[in-house]
Amino acid sequence: MPYxxxxxxxxFYTLGVPVICGLVVGLCRLWFQYAMGRGFGRGLVMATSxxxxxxxxxxxxxxxxxxxxxIDEIALWRPQNRDGVLGYVTHRYNPKNPYHQLGNIFIGxxxxxxxxGVMILCMVICFPETxxxxxxxxxxxxxxxxxxxxLMGEGAAMIxxxxxxxxxxxxxxxxxxxxxxxxxxxxLHISLSPLDxxxxxxxxxxxxxxxxxATVVVSLMGxxxxxxxxxxxxxxxxxxxxxxMLVFLLSLVWVILGLxxxxxxxxxxxx
Numbered sequence: 001m002p003y004x005x006x007x008x009x010x011x012f013y014t015l016g017v018p019v020i021c022g023l024v025v026g027l028c029r030l031w032f033q034y035a036m037g038r039g040f041g042r043g044l045v046m047a048t049s050x051x052x053x054x055x056x057x058x059x060x061x062x063x064x065x066x067x068x069x070x071i072d073e074i075a076l077w078r079p080q081n082r083d084g085v086l087g088y089v090t091h092r093y094n095p096k097n098p099y100h101q102l103g104n105i106f107i108g109x110x111x112x113x114x115x116x117g118v119m120i121l122c123m124v125i126c127f128p129e130t131x132x133x134x135x136x137x138x139x140x141x142x143x144x145x146x147x148x149x150x151l152m153g154e155g156a157a158m159i160x161x162x163x164x165x166x167x168x169x170x171x172x173x174x175x176x177x178x179x180x181x182x183x184x185x186x187x188l189h190i191s192l193s194p195l196d197x198x199x200x201x202x203x204x205x206x207x208x209x210x211x212x213x214a215t216v217v218v219s220l221m222g223x224x225x226x227x228x229x230x231x232x233x234x235x236x237x238x239x240x241x242x243x244x245m246l247v248f249l250l251s252l253v254w255v256i257l258g259l260x261x262x263x264x265x266x267x268x269x270x271x
Contacts, residue, residue, distance in 0.1 A: 013233035026191035035258030052189025059114030067103025108200025115190035126179035187250035
């Protein structure tokens with residue numbers, strides 16, 4: 001049984017956070033569109049897609065290049081598509097190449113990584129003090145018992161400070177507002193489409209084999225190695241969660257906004 005547990009620990013701790021992030025953000029976007037109403041909700045999604053969709057598609061494209069897939073066509077933003085697709089990346093690969101197959105997982109999850117990268121860049125440039133404080137506090141909490149809940153608290157406490165007055169020489173207010181708009185736009189488009197999920201599933205068999213091989217190798221090294229591996233993976237997952245916390249929180253902003261609008265619509269009996 002310890003071997004089975006280790007197998008699932010490796011599987012979850014390596015890919016669990018980005019997969020959960022992509023799915024949760026997708027649910028937040030669906031709820032937001034429902035709560036805002038078909039017309040206004042779609043209009044706001046279209047407006048934020050000017051920034052969010054190119055970041056989404058670049059995530060796919062970058063992973064294609066990293067895993068040797070050939071990009072046939074790329075549209076970073078094409079809102080006129082009748083099928084509602086705002087952008088796309090078409091690619092091909094050698095299905096007999098395990099590395100190419102493995103790449104399907106990361107290509108599918110690409111928007112999660114590119115979106116996170118843009119958000120961290122915005123934080124570092126426009127909110128360096130807030131980001132530095134969060135990173136310092138998060139590094140102390142990662143791996144501690146109850147650390148994940150504490151991280152959520154630290155992340156939530158970070159949001160109100162984003163637009164506070166800064167001393168002379170800091171990024172001006174208008175710059176921070178633009179950065180916040182960019183991050184909010186990106187957070188609404190990180191969600192994984194059904195095609196993204198379908199494409200990612202193509203790499204699952206190879207990933208399962210690699211996980212099984214890693215489990216066997218670590219198991220042969222003894223119980224101490226298994227314990228150390230599980231602890232290390234748990235620490236890695238918690239650190240990854242700390243980074244993705246910004247994505248979760250900004251998605252939650254859209255949920256709260258949608259809830260407020262939904263309540264107003266119900267009170268005014270609007271469709």
